[in-house]
Amino acid sequence: MRINFWLLDINYEVKNHEPEIWLWGIDDLGRRILIIDKGFKSYFYAALENRVDPKEVIREINRGAFGFISEIEVVERKLMGKPIKALQIYCDDPELIPKYAKDIERIRGVKACFEDDIRYSMRYLIDMGIVPCGWHEVEVEKYEGNERWKIQVDEVYLAKSTPVFIERQDIPNLRILGFSIICYSREGTPKPERNPVVIISTVTNKGEEKQFIADDSKDDKPVLKAFMDYVKSFDPDIIVGYGVNKQDWEYLRERCRKHGFTLSVDRAMSEPHTSVYGHVSITGRANIDLYDFSDEFPEVKMKTLENLADYLGIMKMQERILIEDVEFADHWDDKDKRENLKRFSMDNARCIMGVTEAILDFAIQLSSLVGLPLDHIGTAAVGFRVEWFLIKHAHKRGELVPKRVEKQYVPYAGAIVLKPKPGLHENIAVLDFTAMYPNLMIRYNISPDTYLSPDDPMPPSGAYTAPEVGHKFRKDPPGFYKEVLSYLINVRDRIRSEMKKYPPDSLEYRLLNARQKAIKVITNASYGYAGWIGARWYIKPVAEAVTAWGRQTILETIKIAKEEGVEVIYGDTDSIFIRYDPEKARRLELKIYERIGLEIKPDKIYKRIFFTEAKKRYAGLLPDGKLDIVGLEVIRGDWAPIAKRVQENVLEVILKENSPQKAAEHVRRIIEDLKNKRIPYRDLVIWKTLTKPIEEDAVKAAHVEAAKMLMEKGWKLALGDKVGYVVVVGPGKLYEKAKPYIFASYDEIDVEYYIRNQVIPAAIRVLEFFGITEEQLLGRTSLKEAPTPKRLTDFF
DNA sequence: GCCTGGTCTCTACCC
DNA sequence: ACGGGTAGAGACCAGGCG
Numbered sequence: 040m041r042i043n044f045w046l047l048d049i050n051y052e053v054k055n056h057e058p059e060i061w062l063w064g065i066d067d068l069g070r071r072i073l074i075i076d077k078g079f080k081s082y083f084y085a086a087l088e089n090r091v092d093p094k095e096v097i098r099e100i101n102r103g104a105f106g107f108i109s110e111i112e113v114v115e116r117k118l119m120g121k122p123i124k125a126l127q128i129y130c131d132d133p134e135l136i137p138k139y140a141k142d143i144e145r146i147r148g149v150k151a152c153f154e155d156d157i158r159y160s161m162r163y164l165i166d167m168g169i170v171p172c173g174w175h176e177v178e179v180e181k182y183e184g185n186e187r188w189k190i191q192v193d194e195v196y197l198a199k200s201t202p203v204f205i206e207r208q209d210i211p212n213l214r215i216l217g218f219s220i221i222c223y224s225r226e227g228t229p230k231p232e233r234n235p236v237v238i239i240s241t242v243t244n245k246g247e248e249k250q251f252i253a254d255d256s257k258d259d260k261p262v263l264k265a266f267m268d269y270v271k272s273f274d275p276d277i278i279v280g281y282g283v284n285k286q287d288w289e290y291l292r293e294r295c296r297k298h299g300f301t302l303s304v305d306r307a308m309s310e311p312h313t314s315v316y317g318h319v320s321i322t323g324r325a326n327i328d329l330y331d332f333s334d335e336f337p338e339v340k341m342k343t344l345e346n347l348a349d350y351l352g353i354m355k356m357q358e359r360i361l362i363e364d365v366e367f368a369d370h371w372d373d374k375d376k377r378e379n380l381k382r383f384s385m386d387n388a389r390c391i392m393g394v395t396e397a398i399l400d401f402a403i404q405l406s407s408l409v410g411l412p413l414d415h416i417g418t419a420a421v422g423f424r425v426e427w428f429l430i431k432h433a434h435k436r437g438e439l440v441p442k443r444v445e446k447q448y449v450p451y452a453g454a455i456v457l458k459p460k461p462g463l464h465e466n467i468a469v470l471d472f473t474a475m476y477p478n479l480m481i482r483y484n485i486s487p488d489t490y491l492s493p494d495d496p497m498p499p500s501g502a503y504t505a506p507e508v509g510h511k512f513r514k515d516p517p518g519f520y521k522e523v524l525s526y527l528i529n530v531r532d533r534i535r536s537e538m539k540k541y542p543p544d545s546l547e548y549r550l551l552n553a554r555q556k557a558i559k560v561i562t563n564a565s566y567g568y569a570g571w572i573g574a575r576w577y578i579k580p581v582a583e584a585v586t587a588w589g590r591q592t593i594l595e596t597i598k599i600a601k602e603e604g605v606e607v608i609y610g611d612t613d614s615i616f617i618r619y620d621p622e623k624a625r626r627l628e629l630k631i632y633e634r635i636g637l638e639i640k641p642d643k644i645y646k647r648i649f650f651t652e653a654k655k656r657y658a659g660l661l662p663d664g665k666l667d668i669v670g671l672e673v674i675r676g677d678w679a680p681i682a683k684r685v686q687e688n689v690l691e692v693i694l695k696e697n698s699p700q701k702a703a704e705h706v707r708r709i710i711e712d713l714k715n716k717r718i719p720y721r722d723l724v725i726w727k728t729l730t731k732p733i734e735e736d737a738v739k740a741a742h743v744e745a746a747k748m749l750m751e752k753g754w755k756l757a758l759g760d761k762v763g764y765v766v767v768v769g770p771g772k773l774y775e776k777a778k779p780y781i782f783a784s785y786d787e788i789d790v791e792y793y794i795r796n797q798v799i800p801a802a803i804r805v806l807e808f809f810g811i812t813e814e815q816l817l818g819r820t821s822l823k824e825a826p827t828p829k830r831l832t833d834f835f
Numbered sequence: 836g837c838c839t840g841g842t843c844t845c846t847a848c849c850c
Numbered sequence: 851a852c853g854g855g856t857a858g859a860g861a862c863c864a865g866g867c868g
Binding site (some may be wrong): 333339340453454456475611612613614656657669670671674675676677727730731735736738740742784 | 843846847849850
Binding site (some may be wrong): 451456653 | 851852853854855856857859860861862
């Protein structure tokens with residue numbers, strides 16, 4: 040019988056050296072199914088030396104101890120664009136491949152082995168053209184194996200044909216379960232060997248909310264059991280949480296083990312287990328950790344669930360009762376406060392479902408575009424997402440996947456940033472090259488397989504030579520990157536015009552929008568990938584040539600602007616900020632396109648914009664009255680909120696009302712409030728990331744000292760965690776005055792520090808350009824005696 | 836012993 | 851575990867100062 044199914048999850052098993060692919064999916068009728076495919080044979084390549092008789096090598100292999108090699112074929116492939124003869128060696132047991140490859144590499148006549156490091160399940164997806172989160176058609180028969188009983192699906196099938204991808208955009212009606220846990224600990228970070236899980240809150244996308252709560256004894260055995268039963272009965276396709284890959288799943292698993300049973304929440308009677316890229320795999324379902332997608336929202340500095348939910352408009356901070364980790368135990372022990380804790384936990388689960396709605400479409404599209412299963416796609420770093428996308432395409436064009444080899448890091452020159460003209464400017468437009476680096480790669484055919492090393496002969500069709508660095512790239516045929524990037528850019532353009540046919544709130548629009556976003560992410564990451572030392576296709580001259588052509592492009596652009604009589608105020612990498620004159624700008628765009636062959640387009644237009652003397656820091660007023668603040672303290676996560684707020688207000692008053700006096704008065708008021716301790720405590724907390732193992736720092740730093748204090752009290756901190764501290768009164772260096780904010784009290788606060796090192800620097804950064812002095816902000820000098828602006832005399 | 840200026844370290848940003 | 855370019859705070863250190 041033939042069925043259609045949407046692929047949710049994939050895993051494989053090897054029994055007695057016989058592999059089975061398990062495809063977990065949802066069919067046309069909405070039934071949850073498992074399709075077992077026993078027909079796929081894995082393989083790897085042995086690239087041969089020139090002038091070697093393949094038969095000789097095959098004979099040698101056959102003489103060796105490679106019992107599970109079933110077939111060897113002589114094939115023509117390419118390696119970095121160069122034709123190569125290779126043996127395609129099929130192996131019954133995929134798990135023996137790495138070992139076989141290592142041994143065969145030692146045989147004379149074999150240059151190197153390739154693709155022995157591709158996992159069996161990925162090999163299957165790529166070779167069969169199967170797409171995670173995509174629809175497929177397959178011939179099947181019912182499977183009657185005796186392990187059938189322990190698999191929680193509506194039907195188990197045996198594949199009688201290769202599944203074939205079908206172009207179909209719809210997504211089945213998925214069951215999604217979100218959950219959030221609260222653990223009880225009085226000794227810092229909860230540890231599963233001693234601290235119970237007192238609350239588990241769940242929400243489904245069908246609107247059902249539940250809580251599993253321990254009684255006063257805090258025994259979590261019934262909590263865990265009830266949660267497991269509930270998961271089984273709801274039978275979700277997708278399970279979501281926040282931070283679950285690194286915390287919750289392991290915690291739950293350990294608690295269950297402690298009670299003498301296994302955490303069973305999957306569709307095949309196995310425990311959740313950590314797998315590739317650190318994702319936790321729950322067989323038959325897609326486990327998604329929303330935290331893995333928090334990087335998609337760079338505006339959110341502190342990647343907490345409540346911040347993300349607030350930013351996305353799911354649940355505003357004001358609507359929430361926020362309870363810190365340190366307070367959990369106190370809240371639990373107090374019967375009245377416990378209600379708040381329950382509410383807090385429930386809200387967490389609701390936020391999780393809200394965030395899921397915001398990112399799931401994107402995750403699904405990214406998964407199907409890249410080819411990594413839905414539960415891997417989030418945990419895979421950007422470089423690996425690009426790489427899997429490339430691997431998929433390499434297979435299509437007969438290009439062998441290079442091995443990952445360790446290379447030496449040698450830095451290279453990047454982009455050009457212009458010095459801004461400081462001060463206020465009116466009516467400034469930003470012209471941006473669209474996808475500059477990807478388009479340069481297309482334009483000059485920059486790619487690992489088109490690169491001509493200095494001793495390569497010049498091909499008949501000629502080569503492009505990069506400015507400054509002199510790297511050469513053959514003009515023909517189109518390179519790997521050019522092909523892939525042209526495809527991505529074309530598809531995205533098509534999708535974006537298709538989107539116009541639908542209303543923005545329609546299902547179709549949402550889907551297409553998520554698709555084009557996924558394409559954009561991969562396209563934009565391609566240059567970074569090319570320059571990444573860990574990339575399989577890393578060739579330094581490729582990345583170096585891209586930036587060299589980028590520099591030439593922007594310099595040429597500035598030259599053309601000058602010729603056209605357009606004043607350039609600033610520019611960074613692929614943009615120029617110009618005094619706006621619609622006609623001149625239009626002419627400029629055309630001329631740039633004619634001369635350079637790349638498209639530049641107006642992006643933002645500022646009614647007014649302010650630059651300091653520093654690069655990468657400015658603030659502009661947009662036509663809709665919104666402020667666009669770039670690089671300044673306002674948008675940095677490592678300044679006290681009070682300083683950020685003051686600076687934001689200063690910028691707003693300056694840009695909207697052009698009144699330095701008024702801005703300064705506000706700063707003075709805030710300083711007064713600080714002195715009188717009228718500023719909320721939370722606005723004084725400074726957050727910084729731990730980027731090195733504690734004790735390894737070359738210099739003492741405030742946040743590291745605060746981290747040490749936290750750890751002494753039992754709080755576990757990992758690399759990449761943010762530490763919140765306040766500065767308290769006392770002698771010595773700053774790092775001697777820093778204290779974790781959860782341990783300090785308001786009366787200890789060093790108000791003077793916040794005035795001198797937070798509020799004033801943030802405010803004066805802007806106000807000094809308008810003749811305001813520190814003395815004036817401190818109230819020592821009257822605001823009326825405004826001296827001439829120090830820095831601007833040169834320009835006005 | 837203390838101030839000063841220069842350098843280094845660390846973090847977070849821009850594109 | 852995607853790139854380089856950049857700002858700014860604070861730690862650290864050498865040299866000058868008598």
